[in-house]
Amino acid sequence: MNTRYDYARADYASRGIDTEAALAALAAKSISMHCWQGDDLRGFDGDDEINGGGIQATGNYPGAARTPAELMADIDRALSLIPGKHRLNLHASYAIFADGETVDRDKIEPRHFAPWVEYARARGLGVDFNPTCFAHPKAAGMTLAHPDPAIRRFWIDHCIACIRISEYFARELGSPCLMNIWIPDGLKDTPADRYAPRARFAESLDEILACGYDKSLVHISLESKVFGIGLESYTVGSSEFCMAYAASRGIVPLMDNGHYHPTEVVSDKLPSMYLFYPTIALHVTRGVRWDSDHVVRLDDETTEIAREIVRCNALDRTLLGLDFFDASINRVAAWVIGMRNMQKALLIAMLTPHKELAALQESGDGTALLAAQEDLKSAPWGEVWAEFCRRSGVPADGEWMADVLAYEKEILAKRS
Numbered sequence: 001m002n003t004r005y006d007y008a009r010a011d012y013a014s015r016g017i018d019t020e021a022a023l024a025a026l027a028a029k030s031i032s033m034h035c036w037q038g039d040d041l042r043g044f045d046g047d048d049e050i051n052g053g054g055i056q057a058t059g060n061y062p063g064a065a066r067t068p069a070e071l072m073a074d075i076d077r078a079l080s081l082i083p084g085k086h087r088l089n090l091h092a093s094y095a096i097f098a099d100g101e102t103v104d105r106d107k108i109e110p111r112h113f114a115p116w117v118e119y120a121r122a123r124g125l126g127v128d129f130n131p132t133c134f135a136h137p138k139a140a141g142m143t144l145a146h147p148d149p150a151i152r153r154f155w156i157d158h159c160i161a162c163i164r165i166s167e168y169f170a171r172e173l174g175s176p177c178l179m180n181i182w183i184p185d186g187l188k189d190t191p192a193d194r195y196a197p198r199a200r201f202a203e204s205l206d207e208i209l210a211c212g213y214d215k216s217l218v219h220i221s222l223e224s225k226v227f228g229i230g231l232e233s234y235t236v237g238s239s240e241f242c243m244a245y246a247a248s249r250g251i252v253p254l255m256d257n258g259h260y261h262p263t264e265v266v267s268d269k270l271p272s273m274y275l276f277y278p279t280i281a282l283h284v285t286r287g288v289r290w291d292s293d294h295v296v297r298l299d300d301e302t303t304e305i306a307r308e309i310v311r312c313n314a315l316d317r318t319l320l321g322l323d324f325f326d327a328s329i330n331r332v333a334a335w336v337i338g339m340r341n342m343q344k345a346l347l348i349a350m351l352t353p354h355k356e357l358a359a360l361q362e363s364g365d366g367t368a369l370l371a372a373q374e375d376l377k378s379a380p381w382g383e384v385w386a387e388f389c390r391r392s393g394v395p396a397d398g399e400w401m402a403d404v405l406a407y408e409k410e411i412l413a414k415r416s
């Protein structure tokens with residue numbers, strides 16, 4: 001008997017597309033899942049609210065993870081509902097201290113992440129890492145661009161400590177670690193000097209990179225931003241700053257699609273970046289009117305980002321991570337929805353006859369191109385997705401949510 005997948009496979013074959021190749025490519029692409037959706041970015045290294053530094057988690061849906069064990073259990077539950085093999089993205093604020101131990105961010109060590117190594121190793125996950133240059137008394141004003149050299153020193157030391165921890169993750173888990181630097185530094189109102197803070201930021205970064213690290217183990221990226229809440233007039237780490245810095249120092253640029261003016265799209269930026277950088281990193285998110293970090297939907301821009309990655313043949317040189325933190329809905333569901341949507345976008349891109357479409361563009365046949373692009377939207381990619389879930393041993397669309405609800409009832413609802 002022919003299954004629905006068999007029909008879809010034949011349908012795609014008639015369009016010149018091999019669904020088996022797409023399934024293999026999708027299975028091979030890991031996405032770095034951000035731990036911070038599970039607890040609204042609170043972390044475990046203090047009780048500083050994250051709100052500040054221009055970012056904000058809004059909502060108070062019950063069930064946020066309060067301890068490392070709870071966060072790990074929630075990540076497990078989410079990963080059990082997401083097809084494929086992925087990575088875990090941790091922030092420095094998720095350090096796990098022994099009872100009574102307090103260690104400031106400039107002094108954290110690999111041993112504070114040993115439980116995460118154990119967790120990741122047992123599940124075959126690679127880990128990515130981030131210095132946490134916000135939600136801290138010393139991050140009230142600027143951090144790596146601060147006018148006070150003592151404050152800058154603190155955050156430089158924090159980033160160097162994070163490089164050591166990233167090396168540790170990479171070595172222990174046998175998988176290179178992406179360490180992404182993002183700082184909130186900026187100003188609410190019109191600056192009198194835009195140059196000096198940027199010059200200090202560049203100097204601080206140079207000092208961090210000069211610490212000496214194993215470049216085969218740690219890839220360092222720099223994430224730009226356009227503005228943050230309370231920092232509306234000036235962002236030290238702007239797009240131009242970060243791209244130019246990354247290019248000149250040979251590190252990885254990271255683009256978060258919530259970090260641009262609302263009509264600017266990362267999908268359009270990708271081919272230019274691929275032309276000039278060997279590797280690029282992404283934070284895929286969804287900004288609604290501002291960098292609101294809503295859960296990734298299967299929307300036009302997410303799909304277009306995936307199309308550019310695939311048609312530029314850049315799957316291997318794009319380090320793909322998600323970055324959102326919605327506290328108003330079930331947090332496990334948020335992860336599952338966002339991860340599955342990113343994968344669906346990739347699958348749609350992998351099931352697209354890019355060469356044929358490009359030939360229509362090159363021949364100047366805009367009518368045929370528009371027709372083909374629109375007709376492809378009703379191709380049976382959903383059956384291929386269902387097959388991917390089936391082969392990966394995870395529930396299909398329409399089925400996984402029951403599992404989340406059961407988990408909410410048994411576990412999440414009991415957290416206060």
Ligand code: RNT
Nearest residue numbers: 036055130182256283323
């Ligand atoms: C903030 C940046 C940054 C953070 C995470 C938690 O605007 O997007 O990537 O969201 O590091």
Ligand code: ZN
Nearest residue numbers: 223256283323
């Ligand atoms: Zn980001």
